[in-house]
Amino acid sequence: MSGLSIQDLSMRFELPNGGSVQALENVSLELKAGELMSVLGPSGCGKTTLLNIVAGFLAQTSGKLVLNGHEISGPDAERGMVFQKGALFEWMSVRENVGFGPSMKGTPEKEKRETVDHLLDVVGLQDFKEKAVYELSGGMQQRVALARCLANDPDVILMDEPLGALDALTREKMQSLVLKLWKETGKTIILITHSVEEALLLGERLIVMAPRPGRIHKEYRLPFAELGVGADLREVKKHPDFGVKRDEILSMIWDMEEEIMGRTEDAA
Amino acid sequence: MTGLFVLLIYVGMFVGAYFVVTKVVQSATAKDYTSLKTVTFGDESAVRPNRIAGVVSIFTLFLIWGMFTGSSLLPGFLHAPAPFVGTAEFTYTAEANGERDDATVTVIVHPREEKTDAPEVELGDGFAKNDSAAIAQWRTGLIRVDSNDEITKSDGAEVVAINGQPISRGETVKIDSGTVTLSDKGTPNYAPSRGWQMEPLYLPPPEAVWTRTGKVLSEGFRSFTLFEHLGYSLFRVVAGFLLGALVGIPLGYAMGLSNWFRGWFDPIVEFMRPVPPLALIPLVIIWFGIGETGKIILLFLAALWIMAIAARSGVSGVNISKVHAAYSLGASKSQLMRYVIIPNSLPEIFTGARVAMGVCWGTVVAAELVAAEQGAGMMIMVASRFQNTDIVILGIILIGVIGFGIDMLMRYAERLLVPWKGKA
Numbered sequence: 066m067s068g069l070s071i072q073d074l075s076m077r078f079e080l081p082n083g084g085s086v087q088a089l090e091n092v093s094l095e096l097k098a099g100e101l102m103s104v105l106g107p108s109g110c111g112k113t114t115l116l117n118i119v120a121g122f123l124a125q126t127s128g129k130l131v132l133n134g135h136e137i138s139g140p141d142a143e144r145g146m147v148f149q150k151g152a153l154f155e156w157m158s159v160r161e162n163v164g165f166g167p168s169m170k171g172t173p174e175k176e177k178r179e180t181v182d183h184l185l186d187v188v189g190l191q192d193f194k195e196k197a198v199y200e201l202s203g204g205m206q207q208r209v210a211l212a213r214c215l216a217n218d219p220d221v222i223l224m225d226e227p228l229g230a231l232d233a234l235t236r237e238k239m240q241s242l243v244l245k246l247w248k249e250t251g252k253t254i255i256l257i258t259h260s261v262e263e264a265l266l267l268g269e270r271l272i273v274m275a276p277r278p279g280r281i282h283k284e285y286r287l288p289f290a291e292l293g294v295g296a297d298l299r300e301v302k303k304h305p306d307f308g309v310k311r312d313e314i315l316s317m318i319w320d321m322e323e324e325i326m327g328r329t330e331d332a333a
Numbered sequence: 334m335t336g337l338f339v340l341l342i343y344v345g346m347f348v349g350a351y352f353v354v355t356k357v358v359q360s361a362t363a364k365d366y367t368s369l370k371t372v373t374f375g376d377e378s379a380v381r382p383n384r385i386a387g388v389v390s391i392f393t394l395f396l397i398w399g400m401f402t403g404s405s406l407l408p409g410f411l412h413a414p415a416p417f418v419g420t421a422e423f424t425y426t427a428e429a430n431g432e433r434d435d436a437t438v439t440v441i442v443h444p445r446e447e448k449t450d451a452p453e454v455e456l457g458d459g460f461a462k463n464d465s466a467a468i469a470q471w472r473t474g475l476i477r478v479d480s481n482d483e484i485t486k487s488d489g490a491e492v493v494a495i496n497g498q499p500i501s502r503g504e505t506v507k508i509d510s511g512t513v514t515l516s517d518k519g520t521p522n523y524a525p526s527r528g529w530q531m532e533p534l535y536l537p538p539p540e541a542v543w544t545r546t547g548k549v550l551s552e553g554f555r556s557f558t559l560f561e562h563l564g565y566s567l568f569r570v571v572a573g574f575l576l577g578a579l580v581g582i583p584l585g586y587a588m589g590l591s592n593w594f595r596g597w598f599d600p601i602v603e604f605m606r607p608v609p610p611l612a613l614i615p616l617v618i619i620w621f622g623i624g625e626t627g628k629i630i631l632l633f634l635a636a637l638w639i640m641a642i643a644a645r646s647g648v649s650g651v652n653i654s655k656v657h658a659a660y661s662l663g664a665s666k667s668q669l670m671r672y673v674i675i676p677n678s679l680p681e682i683f684t685g686a687r688v689a690m691g692v693c694w695g696t697v698v699a700a701e702l703v704a705a706e707q708g709a710g711m712m713i714m715v716a717s718r719f720q721n722t723d724i725v726i727l728g729i730i731l732i733g734v735i736g737f738g739i740d741m742l743m744r745y746a747e748r749l750l751v752p753w754k755g756k757a
Contacts, residue, residue, distance in 0.1 A: 122657050165672070213658075
């Protein structure tokens with residue numbers, strides 16, 4: 066069976082003072098191969114924890130994770146991750162960064178070169194191959210991070226607010242790029258974001274998570290990602306449903322934040 | 334008094350050069366971006382060292398050095414008042430049995446390095462006879478004026494005036510070339526005027542240091558050439574530092590990567606780090622003697638803790654995202670070590686290496702001051718025992734230049750080898 070299956074996942078952090086935090090409770094999800102899913106939620110709802118467990122950086126307290134028929138334990142090249150920032154290797158050129166995965170696997174030099182050249186063409190960095198990564202702008206660095214992840218040909222790509230540190234204009238361009246890469250490569254992608262608009266644009270499926278304990282609150286199936294491939298994203302945002310969905314989700318998250326604030330005030 | 338005068342000249346040069354350079358010279362030069370800023374006070378980026386100020390500053394130091402040592406590099410009118418040299422004369426009046434008689438004292442004040450004898454003088458008439466003496470510059474001399482007199486002090490003669498000015502025991506009289514003090518026992522003590530210049534014994538003029546440099550270069554010092562002395566010091570520093578890095582860096586990595594290593598070595602490293610290496614010199618001498626082994630072990634200990642701590646913080650400072658990224662790109666533990674942890678820690682290690690080299694250089698000079706057969710520190714220590722102040726100053730300048738050179742070299746290597754430093 067291909068795809069990612071998350072079954073009854075729970076995560077509990079023990080605190081040094083004897084208490085504990087239920088970061089995730091009974092989260093279940095079925096993700097088919099090639100699906101693009103965005104995850105939204107107020108801070109503290111466990112979305113990054115969920116991603117870190119799928120990536121294998123954290124071990125869940127209970128539950129099961131199955132990818133393409135085998136259980137997940139620990140990080141692996143089959144699950145690539147794109148971080149918000151700071152994950153590129155400054156001591157390597159753009160080319161070496163993108164070729165990191167193939168180098169680790171021992172891919173022959175010629176084959177690696179072709180992969181890297183192709184991916185740098187795709188993300189539009191063919192003129193910056195030999196540059197040092199710290200010479201690039203924030204948007205270009207995220208393009209390198211995307212290309213580096215793709216060079217390893219993973220089954221699932223996990224993105225932890227990949228566009229969170231970019232300015233609005235660069236962000237729009239990068240959103241188009243993510244959609245284009247998704248369509249061209251057919252990868253399964255889970256994308257965490259804080260922006261409701263971005264979640265709507267970059268999700269065939271969108272899940273909204275709720276905090277304390279972290280759980281799936283609501284799930285949507287959306288047409289916008291499909292519409293947005295190769296199209297002007299500003300046009301997609303004019304779709305009559307877009308505004309309706311945006312307002313609905315915004316007020317949903319707004320209510321959750323209110324509730325958290327209320328609870329903290331009670332506690333204090 | 335002289336010190337106040339030196340300070341006044343220094344402040345005067347500072348203020349004077351400031352007005353000349355900024356108001357006259359630089360107001361005519363082209364305007365750059367900084368000159369367009371209206372807010373420069375408080376804007377750190379607008380503060381660049383003024384190159385001319387730097388040059389004038391160094392010039393001023395040499396100028397003052399020359400002025401107060403009577404340097405031959407400066408025209409005479411710039412010299413501070415020189416100590417008296419030449420022939421001085423004063424008369425003394427002796428009183429005995431109610432009679433008074435005058436006699437003249439002739440004193441030759443000569444430079445210290447020229448041996449000069451007291452001049453022959455006629456004895457003159459009266460019961461007090463003329464006297465003579467030779468005194469070196471900056472020195473004073475008791476003149477036993479009564480020794481050739483017909484009535485001596487033990488017979489009841491007493492000096493009552495110098496150059497006609499009355500004087501009694503313990504009092505001082507000024508004469509043209511200095512002062513005469515009557516000692517408690519009634520003997521005149523002549524002090525030729527010292528001027529405002531430094532005695533070469535304390536501070537030789539710049540050209541004396543320069544000629545001594547040439548002499549030490551051609552003849553060597555204490556059976557080693559100048560370059561051998563400096564070479565020995567440098568060799569000890571490099572050997573001690575390399576050994577320290579060779580042990581310290583792996584130790585720091587182990588401490589950054591393993592709980593057990595961290596727990597085991599933390600108390601040792603944290604205890605040894607604040608112990609100044611200079612405090613270890615006596616123990617090292619007791620254990621290993623004053624030869625090369627002791628010196629290199631001392632420098633090894635000076636570099637070890639600094640390098641271990643630098644490597645440890647280099648490992649601990651790795652952004653966890655980089656580690657996660659490497660693992661999810663398929664890196665094994667050894668690949669993570671080689672391609673991520675080590676390169677990521679290099680900037681920290683270079684910073685540590687710069688600090689360690691500086692500390693080692695300071696420590697080697699101090700260790701050689703205490704005991705050594707050769708080296709820069711030994712050179713200045715031995716020279717100071719023989720009052721060769723010029724060699725001491727030469728040594729201090731060379732030690733400073735080499736220390737500065739080491740730091741420049743480390744910075745250059747840093748730019749070359751870890752260009753990504755501070756760019757993450």
